[in-house]
Amino acid sequence: xxxxxxxxxxxxxxxxxxxxxxxxxxxNRVVTNDDLSELVETNDEWIRQRVGIIERRLxxxxxxxxxxxxxxxxKAVANAGVSTSDVDTVIVATCTMPGNIPNAAAQTADRIxxxxxxxxxxxxxxxxxxxxxxxxxxxxxxxxxQRVLVIGAERFTDWxxxxxxxxxxxxxxxxxxxxxxxAEEPGIGPVAWGSAGDLVDLIYLRDGRYIYQxxxxxxxxxxxxxxxxxxxxxxxxxxxxxxxxVLVPHQANLRIVxxxxxxxxxxxARDDLRVADDIVHSGNTSSASIPIALDHMNSAGRISxxxxxxxxxxxxxxxxxxxxxICP
Amino acid sequence: MSSIEEIQKGLxxxxxxxxGVAADDVSVDKSFVDDLDIDSLSMVEIAVQAxxxxxxxxxxxxxxxxxxxxxxxxxxxxxx
Numbered sequence: 001x002x003x004x005x006x007x008x009x010x011x012x013x014x015x016x017x018x019x020x021x022x023x024x025x026x027x028n029r030v031v032t033n034d035d036l037s038e039l040v041e042t043n044d045e046w047i048r049q050r051v052g053i054i055e056r057r058l059x060x061x062x063x064x065x066x067x068x069x070x071x072x073x074x075k076a077v078a079n080a081g082v083s084t085s086d087v088d089t090v091i092v093a094t095c096t097m098p099g100n101i102p103n104a105a106a107q108t109a110d111r112i113x114x115x116x117x118x119x120x121x122x123x124x125x126x127x128x129x130x131x132x133x134x135x136x137x138x139x140x141x142x143x144x145x146q147r148v149l150v151i152g153a154e155r156f157t158d159w160x161x162x163x164x165x166x167x168x169x170x171x172x173x174x175x176x177x178x179x180x181x182x183a184e185e186p187g188i189g190p191v192a193w194g195s196a197g198d199l200v201d202l203i204y205l206r207d208g209r210y211i212y213q214x215x216x217x218x219x220x221x222x223x224x225x226x227x228x229x230x231x232x233x234x235x236x237x238x239x240x241x242x243x244x245x246v247l248v249p250h251q252a253n254l255r256i257v258x259x260x261x262x263x264x265x266x267x268x269a270r271d272d273l274r275v276a277d278d279i280v281h282s283g284n285t286s287s288a289s290i291p292i293a294l295d296h297m298n299s300a301g302r303i304s305x306x307x308x309x310x311x312x313x314x315x316x317x318x319x320x321x322x323x324x325x326i327c328p
Numbered sequence: 329m330s331s332i333e334e335i336q337k338g339l340x341x342x343x344x345x346x347x348g349v350a351a352d353d354v355s356v357d358k359s360f361v362d363d364l365d366i367d368s369l370s371m372v373e374i375a376v377q378a379x380x381x382x383x384x385x386x387x388x389x390x391x392x393x394x395x396x397x398x399x400x401x402x403x404x405x406x407x408x
Contacts (some may be wrong), residue, residue, distance in 0.1 A: 212386070216371075224376055255369055
């Protein structure tokens, strides 16, 4: 007797995907290094030298993570020139929601006016945006989605110990977003990603409450291990480092950003490579830092349509991800 | 295996490249922090380059103990 089993139908989607537009939002309060020196034993010169931050943006008391995600997401949808009814999936990359339930994505989508989309949060810490971008791209290529709103959103204010001068000076609050859609000409390259769970103790919540990192060890990891990941993403896309116009590393620390850029230039990236330095006025906003930097560079005319941009995120987990994208 | 003199010369070159301190100023009696104004992150960069150059492991925990150029030279000489 033959066992007649039903065959499931499968979908496949567009051959390629691309970014369609950007948006961002930040904490309402501008907090300078001098402001911080009134709270903890620190000073402007020390902070500028160690992390390259001049000021960061922190959320108002009543400005929630979701508020910032909504603002950034709505701007990205408008900037992409699509309507909310075109968006069928919302991914929020975040690691600082006040609780695990509910997630940020569903309520963010609803407030933007996107009706009943697939909506979920993704936690790959500071690598969250490139991770989410790849998931979004593969969902479209696999036929599970048509247009995906990807948002990185963080509110570190809730997780800072204002007596820990090594850590509280680093972080900021904000959200950045991009819309991903189908394309005939590929605009999002393959991902180079992974994790290093053996180094989980380098970045964690101290006492379950306060963001803490082993500064020297994280610096060593980021300045030695991340440039090769970025280079791998360029290889996977079938390009050379000399093809890259813009480098947007996670804005962890300006010295890490500069170190990654220097290493890539030693390996063949051009001297006129434009490098995101958004941390200087935004602070480290984890999963939001790459899309905020993209949106700011876009608004300032520092990137333009067709630019070949290399994104690389890295952070707690440890997690990392890089890909090449084309500026919309 | 490098001699003490070779280690000191090589380390001085690394310090000059990382921190912009003239190699001639990087003598064994100098304190990295107090005399050469090198911060903890630059020390990590110096350690990473020294590891490559001399085939030695310099863990982050150990870095805090290397107060002077001489401490670093001796550590590299006995662990390479």
